[in-house]
Amino acid sequence: MRIALGLEYNGSHFHGWQTQKSGVRTVQLAVEQALSSVADHEVQIYAAGRTDTGVHADAQVVHFDTHACRPSHGWIMGANIKLPADVSVLWAKEVPREFHARFSARGRTYRYFILNRMSRPAILSRRVTWIHRPLDAGLMHQAGQVLRGRHDFTSYRTVHCQAKSPVRNLHSLTVSRHGDFVIMEVHADGFLHHMVRNIAGVLIAIGSGERDPDWAGEVLMHRDRRLGGMTAAADGLYFHRVDYDAQYEIPVIARDAGLLMV
Structure with missing residues (x-):
């Protein structure tokens, strides 16, 4: 099955999104390691957008394929237990096989x-x-x-x-x-x-x-x-946000800009 996730992260202490050969700390590497532990097999994720070193996200969308059967809250809670404090899974849902976090984005x-x-x-x-x-x-x-x-x-x-x-x-x-x-x-x-x-x-x-x-x-x-x-x-x-066709029912999390200013 194909699973989509919503992520937020503070990019201050990451060397960007994409996993690098040097093994430096990246968001993709942290999330893949956490999901692989939950799925009990190696997981590769694909993101809606690759952020640079120091860039943050409050609505990143990723997807991955798995043969592991977990409820949505299982993916959320299981991954968040394994993730560092500066990354969090916000939601998880099964999506059609044709959905792609990057290429389906409008x-x-x-x-x-x-x-x-x-x-x-x-x-x-x-x-x-x-x-x-x-x-x-x-x-x-x-x-x-x-x-x-x-x-x-x-x-x-x-x-x-x-x-x-x-x-x-x-x-x-x-x-x-x-x-x-x-x-x-x-x-x-x-x-x-x-x-x-x-x-x-x-x-x-x-x-x-x-x-x-x-x-x-x-x-x-x-x-x-x-x-x-x-x-x-x-x-x-x-x-901040990714747009998809309504048929995929990708959650949209409303973020008030004022929350950052408190």
Whole structure:
């Protein structure tokens, strides 16, 4: 049978999602080891999106195949007993064989949290990106609207990105202020390597007054990463939601952005 799981994790102490030959600590390795123990056989998982070192997730979706028969709560509780404290299984359900966590996804959403105040974070250290200089969230939102739609995002991906095509359809981009926090939310059919962090880097430069609002569009049109802005830190980035066809009945966990700010 094929089982889908929902995961959340704090990526601060992981070397990204994907298992590496060097054997460093990764989310995939931790989850596969836990599930293999519960299933009593080796398990390989496939994720909706591969997050980088330091990036978090509150709604990652994975799937795996198994011949072990366990109730949903058995997968949840059994895996969570074996997992480290910074990873948790939120839900589990059997899905049709044609379901694929990555290839069945219709869209993905990331959130980027910026703590915008003079003092650095303590409680939220490594869970938000700290920018001490004042940011104009309204200007950042306005500047980001030029990125909506289907574009060649070469300027907004790392030069090491292995995606065959740089074209993505960015459905929405919002930037809003909530007290000392500036939150960017981006929804697209898919993302390139470092795409969200590079967008955040450009909008931070605009919001701080270092660049004019038109710069976001100029960077896009250059189609040259060397002419783009800085790559924003990983600390504030969260893999927030995955969209699937209703037929799969994949749970959607509503997350209030304010929960991070408490």
